[in-house]
Amino acid sequence: MREVRASRGQGQSPSGIGTLDLSWVMLLMYVLAALELACLFMQFSIMPYLSRRLGLDSVAFGYQQTIFGVLQLLGGPVFGRFADQRGARAAFTLSFLASSALYLLLAAACSPALPGVALLFASRLPGALMHTLPAAQMVITDLSAPEERPAALSRLGLCFGVGVIFGSLLGGTLSSTCGIQCPVIVALVVNLLGAILSFTCIPTSTKGASARAQASLPGKPKASLLDLKAITCLLLQPGVLPVFLVKVICGFPSGLFMVMFSLISMDFFQLEAAQAGYLMSFFGLLQMVFQGLVIGWLSGHFSEGALLRASVLVFSVVGLAMALMANVFHFCLLMPGLVFSLCALNVVTDSMLTKAVSASDTGTMLGLCASVQPLTRTLGPTLGGLLYHSFGVPVFGHVQFVVNFLVLLVLWRQPMPPKMDKAW
Numbered sequence: 001m002r003e004v005r006a007s008r009g010q011g012q013s014p015s016g017i018g019t020l021d022l023s024w025v026m027l028l029m030y031v032l033a034a035l036e037l038a039c040l041f042m043q044f045s046i047m048p049y050l051s052r053r054l055g056l057d058s059v060a061f062g063y064q065q066t067i068f069g070v071l072q073l074l075g076g077p078v079f080g081r082f083a084d085q086r087g088a089r090a091a092f093t094l095s096f097l098a099s100s101a102l103y104l105l106l107a108a109a110c111s112p113a114l115p116g117v118a119l120l121f122a123s124r125l126p127g128a129l130m131h132t133l134p135a136a137q138m139v140i141t142d143l144s145a146p147e148e149r150p151a152a153l154s155r156l157g158l159c160f161g162v163g164v165i166f167g168s169l170l171g172g173t174l175s176s177t178c179g180i181q182c183p184v185i186v187a188l189v190v191n192l193l194g195a196i197l198s199f200t201c202i203p204t205s206t207k208g209a210s211a212r213a214q215a216s217l218p219g220k221p222k223a224s225l226l227d228l229k230a231i232t233c234l235l236l237q238p239g240v241l242p243v244f245l246v247k248v249i250c251g252f253p254s255g256l257f258m259v260m261f262s263l264i265s266m267d268f269f270q271l272e273a274a275q276a277g278y279l280m281s282f283f284g285l286l287q288m289v290f291q292g293l294v295i296g297w298l299s300g301h302f303s304e305g306a307l308l309r310a311s312v313l314v315f316s317v318v319g320l321a322m323a324l325m326a327n328v329f330h331f332c333l334l335m336p337g338l339v340f341s342l343c344a345l346n347v348v349t350d351s352m353l354t355k356a357v358s359a360s361d362t363g364t365m366l367g368l369c370a371s372v373q374p375l376t377r378t379l380g381p382t383l384g385g386l387l388y389h390s391f392g393v394p395v396f397g398h399v400q401f402v403v404n405f406l407v408l409l410v411l412w413r414q415p416m417p418p419k420m421d422k423a424w
Contacts, residue, residue, distance in 0.1 A: 021203075022143055025139070025143065025202070025203065025206070026139075026140065026143060026152075028197070028201060028202065029136040029139050029140055030136070030155065030156065030158070030159055032092065032096075032132060032136065032194055032197065032198065033132060033133055033136040033156060033159040033160075034158075034159040034162045034163060035190055035191075035193075035194055036095070036096070036099065036130075036132040036133070036163075036191070036194060037132075037133065037159055037160055037162070037163025037164075037167065038162060038163045038166050038167035038170065038190075039099065039103070039167065039186075039187035039190050039191060040130075040163065040167065041163050041164055041166075041167025041168050041171065042167045042168075042170055042171035042174075042183040042184075042186070042187050043102075043103070043106065043171070043183070043184070043187060044167075044168075044171070045167070045168050045171030045172050045175070045183070046171050046175050046180055046183055046184070047061075047064070048061060049175065049180060050106075050109065050110065050120065050180055051064065051120065053180065054109070054116045054117050054120060055117070056117065056120075062381050063121075064120070064121065064124060065377060065381060066377075066378055066381065067121070067124045068124045068127045068374075068377070069374045069375075069376075069377035069378035070374070070378050071124060071125065071127045071128040071374075072127050072128065072130070072131075072370075072371070072373075072374035072377075073371050073374035073375050073378055074128060074371075075127070075128030075129055075130075075131065076131060076134065076367040076368065076370040076371035076374065077231045077364060077367045077368050077371060078128075078367070079091070079094075079095070079128075079129060079131040079134065079135075079367050079370075080131075080134060080138070080363040080364040080365065080366055080367020080368065080370070081230075081231070081363065081364045081367065082094070082363075083134075083135055083138055083363035083364075083367070084138075084207075084360055084361060084362070084363035084364050087203075087204045087205035087206070087207075088135065088138065088139050088142075088202050088203060088204070088205060088206045089198060089199065089202045089203060089204050089205075090204075091131075091135040091138070091363070092132065092135050092194075092195075092198035092202050093195055093198045093199045093202075094129055095129060095130055095131050095132045095135055095198075096132065096191050096192075096194040096195035096198055097191075097195050098126040098127075098128075098129035098130050099126065099130050099132070099187075099191040099194075100188055100191040100192050100195060101126040102123050102124075102126040102127060102130065103123075103184050103185075103187045103188035103191060104188055105119050105120075105122050105123035105126075106119075106120070106123045106184045107181055107184045107185055107188060109123060110179075110180055110181035110184060111181075131367065131370055132194075133156070133159075133160075133370065134363070134366045134367055134369070134370040135363075136156060136159075137153060137156065137350060137366045137369075138206075138362050138363040138366050139202075139206045140152045140153060140156070141153070141354045141362045141366070142206040142207055142359065142362065143206055146355055149351045149354065149355070150295065150296070150299035150304065150307075150347055150348060150351045151295075151296035151297075151299050151300060153347050153350055153351055154291050154292065154295040154296040154299065154343070154347045155291075155292055155296065156291070157287050157288060157290065157291020157292045157295070157343055157347075158288050158291070158292035160284070160287055160288075160291065161284045161285060161287045161288025161289075161291075161292065162284075162288070163284075164280065164281070164283065164284030164287065165281050165284045165285065165288075168280060168281065168284075169281070170183065170186070171183045174186060207359055207360060230364075231364060231368070234357060234361055234364055234365060234368070235368070237356060237357060238356070239352075239356040240353060240356045240357065240365075242414070243349055243352050243353055243356070244349070244353060244368070244369075246308065246312070246345075246349065246407060246411070247345065247346070247349040247353075247369065247372060248372055248375070249403060249407055250311070250312055250315055250345055250403065250404055250407055251342065251345055251346070251372065251376070252376060252403070253315075253319065253396065253399045253400035253403050253404070254315065254318075254338060254341070254342060254400055255373070255376030255377075255380060256376065256380050256383060256384040256387070256396060256399070257322070257384070257396040257400070258376075259376060259377060259380030259381060259384050260380070260381075260384040260385065260388050260396075262276065263385075263388065264388070264393055265279065265328075268392075268393050269327065269328040269331070271328065279328070279332075282332070282335070283335065283339065286335060286336055286339040287339050287342075287343060290336075290339050290340050290343045290344075291343035291346075291347060294340070294343075295307075295343050295344055295347050298344075299347075299348075299351075304348050304351060304352055307344050307348045308344070308345070308348045308349070308352075308411065309408065309411050309412070310344065311340070311341045311344035311345040311348065312341075312345070312404050312407050312408045312411060313404075313408055314337050314340055314341045314344075315338075315341040315345075315400060315404040316400070316401050316404040316405045316408060317337065318334050318337040318338050318341060318397075318400065319396075319397045319398070319399070319400030319401030319402075319403075319404060320397065320401045321333075321334045321337075321397070322334060322338075322393075322394075322396060322397030322400060323394045323395075323396075323397030323398050323401065324394075324397070325393075325397070349369070350366065350369055353365050353366075353369060354366065384396075387399070
């Protein structure tokens with residue numbers, strides 16, 4: 001089994017990794033992803049309070065979120081190409097160093113003696129290079145056989161759930177007991193430790209020999225990190241663009257709802273801050289269960305095409321229920337379906353897209369996939385706010401139902417692309 005993982009089903013062993021070290025490398029990927037996500041959610045939990053303490057209003061806070069989203073949107077594909085060209089060790093080290101710079105600037109913003117507002121906005125800049133989760137997805141993709149990839153990628157859901165639950169709880173607890181700068185300092189230390197572990201323990205490259213040979217063919221010019229044409233051509237490869245569009249279109253309506261969730265929880269559900277935190281913890285727990293356990297089991301019994309159609313179908317049903325919900329109890333009842341759809345859509349499309357491109361381009365492809373969520377965070381506050389204030393909460397359910405139902409009809413009638421026969 002380890003030899004199969006080492007070769008990614010191609011009979012080639014990644015550089016610098018023996019078969020006995022694969023389990024350790026995979027485990028380290030999950031641990032580093034969980035640590036980075038926990039720190040990220042610690043930051044999210046204190047940002048509104050830090051902004052308020054510095055005298056910023058909700059509009060300025062929205063500008064911060066938009067800046068962070070745009071930078072991650074632009075940086076995702078570039079970081080993916082960097083990971084493909086420079087290897088896993090360089091990618092992880094760069095991501096953790098960028099995170100460390102962000103938390104260092106945030107810690108400085110907490111000091112009354114320094115220009116806090118300027119430092120707070122400056123702390124958004126390193127976000128362009130903070131992509132530990134896509135880097136972990138790339139390594140897991142490189143080290144897993146194609147038929148095992150959905151289950152391997154789904155286990156990252158456990159890391160995300162750990163990050164949501166423990167990051168939110170630690171952020172709130174540490175800021176209440178030790179001051180608002182304490183979670184930032186803890187996150188800074190953890191990310192510096194992550195950079196050290198990345199530089200010392202992660203192999204230089206996890207690509208197979210065939211991928212390295214393909215990337216360095218004689219006479220083939222070495223593409224630049226900012227080569228937008230090469231990134232665009234990747235989307236135009238057979239079987240890539242349809243799956244990528246399904247990922248973007250189907251996930252966007254629920255993304256709008258989640259972007260507006262803090263406002264909806266206060267106005268529509270009438271929840272206090274602590275109660276909203278408990279609800280998000282429940283969301284994180286469901287994601288751990290579905291993405292870490294359920295999706296992996298289902299991927300061993302059903303094709304990726306069937307799981308993709310199932311996720312879109314459940315999205316449609318949840319959208320219809322969301323349009324009819326009247327209180328937080330109704331939302332708790334439909335939340336398992338929402339989480340299942342989100343997890344299945346993300347895991348299955350990531351797996352299908354990495355199978356559709358060459359092994360030397362998996363990092364770039366996952367970087368493009370990682371840009372989908374920042375796209376929602378960039379467009380979501382404006383579009384979601386307009387919809388919410390004009391039509392209320394039910395509009396999110398109506399949009400989700402209509403969009404996913406139309407996509408479901410297309411998926412049912414669409415012939416399978418030749419390169420994706422086994423996946424679809």
